Amino acid sequence: MSAGHCSKNAGPDYTLDNGTFIGTHGSDIWGDADVDALSIRISNPSSDNLLYVSEFYSNRAMVTQRHDSAQTQGSVACRSARSGYTCGTIGSVNMNIGTDNGTLHHQWIADFGSSPGNSGGAVFVNATWMGIVSTGNSTDTGYSTVDRVEDAMNVSVCLTGSC
Amino acid sequence: MLRRASLAVLATLVVASGCQALPVARSMFHLADSPIRTGRAPAPGDMCLAGLYPPFRVFGDAWARPTVWGVRTDTGERVGVIWPHGTRAAFLPALVLWDDAGRVIAREGDVIADAGGGGGPPGTIQICSFGRDY
DSSP states (O other): OBOGGGGTTOOSEEEOTTOOEEEEEEEEEOSSBSOOEEEEEEOOGGGTTEEEEGGGTEEEEOOEEOOGGGOOTTOEEEEEETTEEEEEEEEEEEEEEEEBTEEEEEEEEESSOOOTTOTTOEEEETTEEEEEEEEEOSSOEEEEEHHHHHHHHTOOOOOSSOO | OHHHHHHHHHHHHHHHHHHHHSOGGGSOEEOOOOSTTTTOOOOTTOOEEOEEOOOEEEEEOTTSSSSEEEEETTTOOEEEEEOOTTOEEEESSSEEEEOTTSOEEEETTOEEOOEEEOOSSTTEEEEEEEOOOO
């Protein structure tokens, strides 16, 4: 998964930072939408269930997902993306955010900043995946939650290897 | 005869003056704003899509439309650029771009590698912010 608007200037192929090919474009939703998400058709099985972790320039396995009901105001959220790894707390939930491309609905807002290139980065805590970075400014980061992505894209996240 | 010569000189001066007046691009002018943010600049509290555009080189021609464009350094593709509200440009004689605070964004031929955003029509670069790491 990544952010939907990342598809705008991307080619059909997706790679890790080290150039390893992982798959091709599946589908995307963004703009005036409920989520900002993109699916990648994984061709490289070694990429399954892995989350990009910027501080180690590597990937980390996710084993669970955090549902919206548990992503409450004041709870911890971490981000790993192009500008690095940081943690903070969730300041607002289920917000409509005006962006440079219309209104993005159902955004969770964490109290750490983001900069260009962070889109598509993961929001998580330890090995629990929470969402995908969509928007940001110097003080806040907006993300689409896993629950919302599943609903909007009609997909089920499989993190256990048994599904 | 002298009067005719004076008229000829005067006519020549008027024509020359008119030609001199044509290159108005030395004056600073505003570039097209993002269509989404009509009438206002991205304020510190606004949210930008957090995408990073591919690096592109800036070019301009006072007589062309659009006046300023980009060429992607990875593909060589010419792309339209929608600049943040308040961006200004001038030809001195080479192109110079300033942000709404008067800081130079780029000069003719410079590569912009930190343009952020993600909106806008396909094939265009619609800049919401210039990158800084937070």
